[in-house]
Amino acid sequence: MNNEKDKELDDFFRKGLHDPVDPVFRDNDWSSLEQMLQKSKKPKGMVYWLPYISSIAALLLLFLGWWSFRPKQSPQSQSQVATVPHKQSASQSSEHAEIAKSTGASDKNINANPSSAAPGKASIGINAAASGRNKQFAAIMQTEKRPGKESNANRELAMLSLANPRPVFITGLIDQPGINSYTLPNQSVTEMAGKPKSENKVKITSRPAYRPQFAVTVLAAPDLNGVGSFQQSKVGTNIGLQFSAGLSRKFTVTTGVIYSAKPYLTDFDSYHTLYKFPVTPANVTADCRMLDIPLNIGYQVYSKHQNRISIGTGLSSYLMLHENYTFNYTTSNHAYGYTSPTSYTVPHGDNYFMGVLNLNATYERPLNSKIDIAVEPYIKLPLTNIGYSQVRLQSTGIAVGLKWNLNSLAKP
Amino acid sequence: MGEEELHQLISGCIKQDRKCQKMLYKAFYGFSMSICLRYTGNRDEAAEVMNQGFFKVFTHMESYDTGRPFKAWLGKIMMNVSIDHYRSNLKMAYTEDLDEAAHVSDGNLVDKNLNYNDLLAMVQRLPHAYRTVFNLFAIEGYSHDEIASMLNINAGTSKSNLHKARQKLKQMIFKADSSANGANYNNGMNCTPIVAINAVAVNGVFLNKGIRE
Numbered sequence: 033m034n035n036e037k038d039k040e041l042d043d044f045f046r047k048g049l050h051d052p053v054d055p056v057f058r059d060n061d062w063s064s065l066e067q068m069l070q071k072s073k074k075p076k077g078m079v080y081w082l083p084y085i086s087s088i089a090a091l092l093l094l095f096l097g098w099w100s101f102r103p104k105q106s107p108q109s110q111s112q113v114a115t116v117p118h119k120q121s122a123s124q125s126s127e128h129a130e131i132a133k134s135t136g137a138s139d140k141n142i143n144a145n146p147s148s149a150a151p152g153k154a155s156i157g158i159n160a161a162a163s164g165r166n167k168q169f170a171a172i173m174q175t176e177k178r179p180g181k182e183s184n185a186n187r188e189l190a191m192l193s194l195a196n197p198r199p200v201f202i203t204g205l206i207d208q209p210g211i212n213s214y215t216l217p218n219q220s221v222t223e224m225a226g227k228p229k230s231e232n233k234v235k236i237t238s239r240p241a242y243r244p245q246f247a248v249t250v251l252a253a254p255d256l257n258g259v260g261s262f263q264q265s266k267v268g269t270n271i272g273l274q275f276s277a278g279l280s281r282k283f284t285v286t287t288g289v290i291y292s293a294k295p296y297l298t299d300f301d302s303y304h305t306l307y308k309f310p311v312t313p314a315n316v317t318a319d320c321r322m323l324d325i326p327l328n329i330g331y332q333v334y335s336k337h338q339n340r341i342s343i344g345t346g347l348s349s350y351l352m353l354h355e356n357y358t359f360n361y362t363t364s365n366h367a368y369g370y371t372s373p374t375s376y377t378v379p380h381g382d383n384y385f386m387g388v389l390n391l392n393a394t395y396e397r398p399l400n401s402k403i404d405i406a407v408e409p410y411i412k413l414p415l416t417n418i419g420y421s422q423v424r425l426q427s428t429g430i431a432v433g434l435k436w437n438l439n440s441l442a443k444p
Numbered sequence: 445m446g447e448e449e450l451h452q453l454i455s456g457c458i459k460q461d462r463k464c465q466k467m468l469y470k471a472f473y474g475f476s477m478s479i480c481l482r483y484t485g486n487r488d489e490a491a492e493v494m495n496q497g498f499f500k501v502f503t504h505m506e507s508y509d510t511g512r513p514f515k516a517w518l519g520k521i522m523m524n525v526s527i528d529h530y531r532s533n534l535k536m537a538y539t540e541d542l543d544e545a546a547h548v549s550d551g552n553l554v555d556k557n558l559n560y561n562d563l564l565a566m567v568q569r570l571p572h573a574y575r576t577v578f579n580l581f582a583i584e585g586y587s588h589d590e591i592a593s594m595l596n597i598n599a600g601t602s603k604s605n606l607h608k609a610r611q612k613l614k615q616m617i618f619k620a621d622s623s624a625n626g627a628n629y630n631n632g633m634n635c636t637p638i639v640a641i642n643a644v645a646v647n648g649v650f651l652n653k654g655i656r657e
Contacts (some may be wrong), residue, residue: 038610042581045563046583048558048559049564052474052478052560052564053561055473057473061473062470065495066466069503
């Protein structure tokens with residue numbers, strides 16, 4: 033009975049709706065469809081090629097990063113100039129001590145006039161290297177205005193010395209109390225590093241905040257860590273949580289906390305300490321645990337068929353948790369009745385705010401409406417010296433993460 | 445519209461000719477809108493869903509099999525985008541609940557003087573979930589199992605929603621009947637006095653299960 037009544041109702045509606053009254057055509061409806069069709073059209077010309085050009089640019093950037101920091105012969109010859117006086121000073125440490133006393137141990141003008149602090153070949157070597165470095169920095173600034181063969185050569189030299197500036201100054205550091213003598217290159221580098229930082233800020237503020245899109249990413253990343261180059265790199269581990277906010281469809285700001293275990297191996301030349309080793313170690317094995325707090329901005333260069341590629345840059349702050357250094361000796365660590373230490377541990381290290389430059393490229397693909405998978409090759413370049421050992425610690429690796437979209441910009 | 449003219453328009457649409465697209469859009473505007481109106485709550489929502497359907501048609505025109513009737517293909521796409529629209533608005537689907545619908549008395553429906561607009565307005569007033577199931581079962585002729593798989597729900601839920609939809613519709617019919625020759629359901633539609641001459645047999649069109657966009 034009921035079934036029949038229901039069927040009757042269904043038939044009543046089916047027949048009643050069978051002959052629809054044609055709704056009046058509205059031009060607005062066509063206009064909105066036309067807009068949809070217009071948006072879906074493939075961009076042509078430069079805009080169409082932009083993702084590919086950007087991808088190539090990102091790869092070139094990564095290659096240049098690797099190229100600049102790859103092991104080279106020329107820096108070694110520079111360091112040889114510096115190590116000659118180092119050996120000399122080690123053997124004549126008592127003489128140096130006397131000279132240092134005579135000129136005043138608290139003399140802070142060593143860099144300004146190093147020849148007065150330590151006469152002889154050693155001081156000339158340092159002085160020449162220091163003045164040469166200044167010229168190289170000047171050359172970098174000049175090359176933009178006046179590109180030429182000579183300036184290009186200077187820039188290359190400057191890049192090399194930027195990449196591995198330590199060995200030249202170590203000799204002075206170990207023997208001399210004037211610590212501030214090595215701050216010159218650092219200041220220069222940090223000043224240069226200040227530029228991208230301010231550019232980032234301009235980018236963020238110039239874009240209007242348009243329906244921010246928030247996401248949380250859990251990531252893990254193996255990476256290679258090295259000092260000056262990746263010649264003696266060791267594999268580290270990173271685990272972290274990142275929070276990202278989309279400023280627009282293209283720009284995303286990301287921050288978070290990443291726990292990093294960064295082991296590395298470095299020549300003793302790159303290791304800086306005021307402690308005078310009775311026997312100079314051949315190299316140092318370090319194991320640093322730190323919190324990496326990045327602040328990055330990303331720009332989406334490609335988005336098609338659910339695949340998204342973006343390139344990003346930014347700065348990282350390292351909060352050191354634990355540092356352990358093991359000193360390796362080629363021969364015995366006993367000399368002159370003294371024993372050189374085999375290891376040193378710093379339980380709570382310093383914090384290095386905005387001391388590392390991040391460059392990355394990210395590939396993202398949704399697994400479902402809420403979760404994306406992200407793969408991010410990255411490189412971290414030092415702007416300041418990191419850790420107790422004050423090394424130029426750099427890392428490169430691939431982060432893999434799951435990104436949880438907290439809200440969706442467009443309707444599903 | 446003749447077959448030849450239709451095929452010319454279709455081949456123009458494949459070449460992304462905007463003029464052909466507009467002509468095809470205009471030609472099938474009424475047909476597509478009438479489907480989307482049944483699945484949505486008002487004219488604007490229906491236009492939005494219909495445009496999504498036409499967008500799919502224009503971007504996938506090359507996948508249309510010219511051996512099959514175009515209207516059936518288009519109708520199927522309109523139904524599918526309507527279902528997609530329902531799925532994307534699932535949270536809104538159960539905003540209304542049934543009130544005392546169980547005791548609606550049945551009368552002779554044939555005696556009721558209700559036209560297309562009255563019936564459409566009633567269907568549009570149903571909650572989204574009831575409306576979708578009622579459309580698919582009563583108008584399109586799908587079984588509960590088929591509806592369950594289309595909407596990602598249980599067959600039991602489909603039956604329950606259909607039952608509630610019917611109860612609500614009965615309620616509306618008899619309310620309309622009791623209020624002086626039927627209430628004026630203002631659904632915001634502008635209607636032309638001309639009845640579509642080429643209206644298709646709806647059942648025949650939508651039972652074509654070979655096409656799924």
